[in-house]
Amino acid sequence: MDAVAVGNLSKSFGKGTAHRDALKNISLEIPAGSMTALIGPDGAGKTTLLRLLAGILTPSAGAIRVLDHPLPKEALALQRQIGYMPQRFGLYEDLTVEENLSLFADLHSIPHEKREHRFAGLLTMTALGPFRKRLAGQLSGGMKQKLGLACTLIHPPELLLLDEASVGVDPISRRELWSIIQQQVAGQKVTVLLSTAYMDEAERCDHVILLHEGEILAQGNPAQLAASFEGRAFVLENVPTAPRNLQAQIAQLPGVVDTVIQGDGLRIVMQQAEPPALPQKLTLYGTPKPVPARLEDAFVSLLFSRTTRHPIPLPPQRDIAGDDTAVVAVKDLFRYFGAFAAVKNVSFSVRKGEIFGLLGANGAGKSTTFRMLCGLLPSSSGTLRVAGVDLRTAPAAARARIGYVSQKFSLYGALSVQQNLSFFSAAYGLENPRKQDRMAWALEELELKDYAKMNAGELPLGYKQRLALACALMHEPSILFLDEPTSGVDPLARREFWARVNALAESGVTCLVTTHFMEEAEYCDHLLLMSLGEVLAQGTPSEIKAKARSKAHPTPSMEDAFISLIEEHEQASRRAS
Amino acid sequence: MKTMRLTGLMRKEVYEIVRDPSSIAIAFVLPLVLLLIFGYGVSLDARRILMAEVVDHPTQLTASFLAELQRSPWFRPTIYPDQASAEQALMAGRANAILWLRSDFTRQAYSAGSAPIHLTVNGVDANQARLIENYVNVSWLLWLQQEATGQGAHLETPVAADARVWFNPALRSRDYLVPGLIAIVMTLIGALLTALVVAREWERGTMEGIMVTPVAKTEILSGKLIPYFAMGMGGMILSTAMAVFLFGVPLHGSLLVLFGTAALFLLTALGMGLVISVLARSQFVAAMIAIVTTFLPAFILSGFIFDIRSMPQPIQLLTHIVAARYFVTILQSAFLAGDVWPVLLRNVFGMGVLCALFLGIALLRFRKRLD
Numbered sequence: 001m002d003a004v005a006v007g008n009l010s011k012s013f014g015k016g017t018a019h020r021d022a023l024k025n026i027s028l029e030i031p032a033g034s035m036t037a038l039i040g041p042d043g044a045g046k047t048t049l050l051r052l053l054a055g056i057l058t059p060s061a062g063a064i065r066v067l068d069h070p071l072p073k074e075a076l077a078l079q080r081q082i083g084y085m086p087q088r089f090g091l092y093e094d095l096t097v098e099e100n101l102s103l104f105a106d107l108h109s110i111p112h113e114k115r116e117h118r119f120a121g122l123l124t125m126t127a128l129g130p131f132r133k134r135l136a137g138q139l140s141g142g143m144k145q146k147l148g149l150a151c152t153l154i155h156p157p158e159l160l161l162l163d164e165a166s167v168g169v170d171p172i173s174r175r176e177l178w179s180i181i182q183q184q185v186a187g188q189k190v191t192v193l194l195s196t197a198y199m200d201e202a203e204r205c206d207h208v209i210l211l212h213e214g215e216i217l218a219q220g221n222p223a224q225l226a227a228s229f230e231g232r233a234f235v236l237e238n239v240p241t242a243p244r245n246l247q248a249q250i251a252q253l254p255g256v257v258d259t260v261i262q263g264d265g266l267r268i269v270m271q272q273a274e275p276p277a278l279p280q281k282l283t284l285y286g287t288p289k290p291v292p293a294r295l296e297d298a299f300v301s302l303l304f305s306r307t308t309r310h311p312i313p314l315p316p317q318r319d320i321a322g323d324d325t326a327v328v329a330v331k332d333l334f335r336y337f338g339a340f341a342a343v344k345n346v347s348f349s350v351r352k353g354e355i356f357g358l359l360g361a362n363g364a365g366k367s368t369t370f371r372m373l374c375g376l377l378p379s380s381s382g383t384l385r386v387a388g389v390d391l392r393t394a395p396a397a398a399r400a401r402i403g404y405v406s407q408k409f410s411l412y413g414a415l416s417v418q419q420n421l422s423f424f425s426a427a428y429g430l431e432n433p434r435k436q437d438r439m440a441w442a443l444e445e446l447e448l449k450d451y452a453k454m455n456a457g458e459l460p461l462g463y464k465q466r467l468a469l470a471c472a473l474m475h476e477p478s479i480l481f482l483d484e485p486t487s488g489v490d491p492l493a494r495r496e497f498w499a500r501v502n503a504l505a506e507s508g509v510t511c512l513v514t515t516h517f518m519e520e521a522e523y524c525d526h527l528l529l530m531s532l533g534e535v536l537a538q539g540t541p542s543e544i545k546a547k548a549r550s551k552a553h554p555t556p557s558m559e560d561a562f563i564s565l566i567e568e569h570e571q572a573s574r575r576a577s
Numbered sequence: 578m579k580t581m582r583l584t585g586l587m588r589k590e591v592y593e594i595v596r597d598p599s600s601i602a603i604a605f606v607l608p609l610v611l612l613l614i615f616g617y618g619v620s621l622d623a624r625r626i627l628m629a630e631v632v633d634h635p636t637q638l639t640a641s642f643l644a645e646l647q648r649s650p651w652f653r654p655t656i657y658p659d660q661a662s663a664e665q666a667l668m669a670g671r672a673n674a675i676l677w678l679r680s681d682f683t684r685q686a687y688s689a690g691s692a693p694i695h696l697t698v699n700g701v702d703a704n705q706a707r708l709i710e711n712y713v714n715v716s717w718l719l720w721l722q723q724e725a726t727g728q729g730a731h732l733e734t735p736v737a738a739d740a741r742v743w744f745n746p747a748l749r750s751r752d753y754l755v756p757g758l759i760a761i762v763m764t765l766i767g768a769l770l771t772a773l774v775v776a777r778e779w780e781r782g783t784m785e786g787i788m789v790t791p792v793a794k795t796e797i798l799s800g801k802l803i804p805y806f807a808m809g810m811g812g813m814i815l816s817t818a819m820a821v822f823l824f825g826v827p828l829h830g831s832l833l834v835l836f837g838t839a840a841l842f843l844l845t846a847l848g849m850g851l852v853i854s855v856l857a858r859s860q861f862v863a864a865m866i867a868i869v870t871t872f873l874p875a876f877i878l879s880g881f882i883f884d885i886r887s888m889p890q891p892i893q894l895l896t897h898i899v900a901a902r903y904f905v906t907i908l909q910s911a912f913l914a915g916d917v918w919p920v921l922l923r924n925v926f927g928m929g930v931l932c933a934l935f936l937g938i939a940l941l942r943f944r945k946r947l948d
Binding site: 051056057072076079080082084085086088092099102103105106108148152 | 791
């Protein structure tokens with residue numbers, strides 16, 4: 001039996017010039033007890049589809065049946081049987097963990113005598129038991145997300161709709177979220193439909209639906225989808241130089257769909273099932289070996305022909321050897337909030353033109369460190385030198401040399417792209433003709449020309465990200481801070497963003513970045529792994545991975561390394577206390 | 578409606594009110610400040626009028642008249658040597674009015690039909706100017722009578738006004754401002770606070786989570802209505818207690834009528850708040866709409882400060898859709914006059930119509946949907 005059956009469904013928003021088709025004539029079935037992933041670029045219609053299935057949007061045309069309830073007519077009856085977690089699950093932050101659970105138990109009319117048992121089960125599963133009396137607003141990002149999931153599982157539902165449940169969540173919390181979801185499917189026979197930007201999550205589902213501009217581009221079993229691109233994936237192993245340079249060069253070869261850095265090598269996806277023809281000067285790196293295709297290859301390949309992508313040219317190579325000046329130097333940094341030490345004894349340095357990654361679980365002290373480096377938060381003790389300036393004595397001078405892209409959308413939504421650029425250049429004290437030059441540069445280089453007159457609030461997410469980057473670069477900073485810049489951004493837009501960051505680093509801009517995408521950590525020259533306010537490990541991506549090597553995991557991925565190192569540290573510090 | 582769902586929503590609302598200082602501030606601190614400002618500070622009476630006095634030819638009689646003015650609580654007299662310097666003081670704002678006793682004051686004081694005192698008033702504030710004029714006239718007549726009685730003579734005045742002031746015999750503007758203020762306080766809690774808390778749920782995304790539960794829209798609306806109704810009645814009790822015990826405003830009407838009409842007004846205000854929250858999904862927009870469409874009209878168009886009958890006809894018509902207009906009238910008559918049934922019924926009817934209208938719109942337009 002099908003849990004969800006949708007026929008010729010369309011949904012449009014707005015009237016006149018603001019008219020927009022979010023979904024165009026979609027038909028699909030989801031069998032009961034299965035797990036289905038919705039993937040696709042930003043604005044493909046994933047959230048709209050989930051909201052339609054939850055009965056909180058009315059279709060413009062077409063029929064929807066969910067758990068045998070025709071929608072929107074029987075929305076109320078359906079809502080007794082489903083659990084829906086919106087993208088930003090709004091918990092009541094002034095309510096404790098237990099009070100939030102009680103509220104949802106009340107709303108689902110769960111008898112009082114059954115509650116204690118249910119709550120205990122959910123709290124154990126989410127490991128939130130010790131935080132029962134804590135206000136939801138004081139939980140870390142990962143814990144909030146787990147509580148949100150617990151609230152949607154309270155009745156328990158027959159159908160679970162999850163809209164990017166793991167966005168902005170660190171790898172450990174993400175794994176915990178997934179184990180909860182999989183328990184539901186295995187134990188309770190719950191049907192799950194989830195949207196995600198992580199291809200590894202989609203790979204774990206029974207069925208994948210790829211949406212693009214409101215239409216279904218492909219659907220099927222993830223392994224089968226990947227198999228149809230078999231023979232097109234290759235790996236170039238053990239690249240002696242920084243794989244980043246090589247990546248940009250290979251990406252521009254004819255027939256290449258995708259190149260990503262993977263460990264010490266490169267993974268290349270081709271348009272046809274034939275290996276890339278490496279030019280003479282690159283043959284010394286060896287010959288690409290064929291590897292099995294994966295879902296991400298299918299995703300990128302299917303969208304390759306449909307989206308216009310311009311290669312991002314690399315600036316002429318610089319000779320960075322010997323340029324050992326540390327542009328950021330941090331020594332014995334501490335930061336206390338009351339008696340709580342958010343950052344403990346952190347020291348590191350970043351060289352010019354490096355991409356430096358800051359990794360850690362939610363609440364590890366990354367953001368606090370970032371804010372101190374940007375001069376937004378004073379340190380409790382220790383020295384901080386940014387661009388050769390001591391942040392304690394001359395924060396304003398240091399700030400003129402840095403650019404900052406925050407994880408939240410921090411542009412003026414009601415101003416056009418051009419007005420945002422103009423405002424930020426004025427804020428950085430740029431005067432004409434330099435201001436005109438920089439604005440022209442931003443519109444040209446970041447390909448914002450076609451959107452120059454559009455309000456920033458209406459831009460697609462990928463373009464918002466570009467605009468944020470452009471605004472941070474108006475004054476040509478020598479150091480760029482990127483705080484989770486790709487959170488919630490789809491794989492294609494993420495690749496493009498990283499290509500730009502690479503190009504910036506090549507031109508000599510030092511980039512400091514935080515991310516929860518472990519494959520993005522591979523792009524960094526150096527990594528700093530933080531846990532509970534302390535530095536856990538630092539070094540190149542390979543060095544970090546080497547630390548987590550064990551008999552059970554001879555070749556750990558970055559994600560494996562992250563999880564094992566942090567869990568080890570958390571357990572050790574728990575034993576110590 | 579299911580009681581478990583409703584009590585769940587109400588309990589949540591109470592936790593939020595108790596733990597979020599900003600709703601307490603809007604519901605209790607802001608009214609307290611308003612009551613204190615209006616109770617102690619703002620007054621429509623002219624007191625401590627700066628009076629410049631110019632006496633051309635001082636005699637015992639002029640001294641006696643000036644002494645009369647000095648005794649009154651309304652005037653703060655200062656003697657100036659001549660009219661020119663007094664005029665300068667008026668220009669500079671050091672005086673509100675000039676009282677000029679000309680050289681023939683003593684001669685003309687007792688003769689009828691002449692004007693022995695000459696008053697110049699700064700007319701920028703028309704209301705205050707009229708008050709000063711009146712006060713001086715009254716003082717003048719009082720003094721004349723005293724003088725006449727002192728000399729055993731009977732004063733001949735063409736018409737002797739024997740004024741009785743009803744309902745507010747002490748003529749204290751505070752006595753009608755403070756009751757009117759209760760309507761403002763309840764508008765704040767009912768409309769502004771309610772619109773804000775619903776918009777906050779949209780902003781934080783909690784509304785989307787609530788919508789996909791089996792909760793009915795009447796339960797969502799009642800879950801907001803009931804806690805804020807209780808809170809508004811709390812504000813009402815606080816304001817009434819302050820009016821009676823702190824400011825000594827007499828309460829002639831019955832408490833039952835007072836609180837019964839207050840409950841009706843509060844429901845109307847809550848209805849307005851809910852209608853706004855259907856339209857506005859950000860706290861900023863909700864606050865702006867609530868202030869412009871509920872709070873300011875309650876201040877300006879309700880008869881709380883400005884008399885409705887002296888407004889132009891179109892504006893007078895407009896006041897009929899301002900719920901506070903009916904409640905201010907009820908409050909002023911309940912405090913100062915007692916339960917005047919014709920007045921009560923007429924205004925209760927007006928409020929009832931608006932209440933049904935707003936709650937009806939809220940119920941019809943609120944949807945468990947995002948589009």
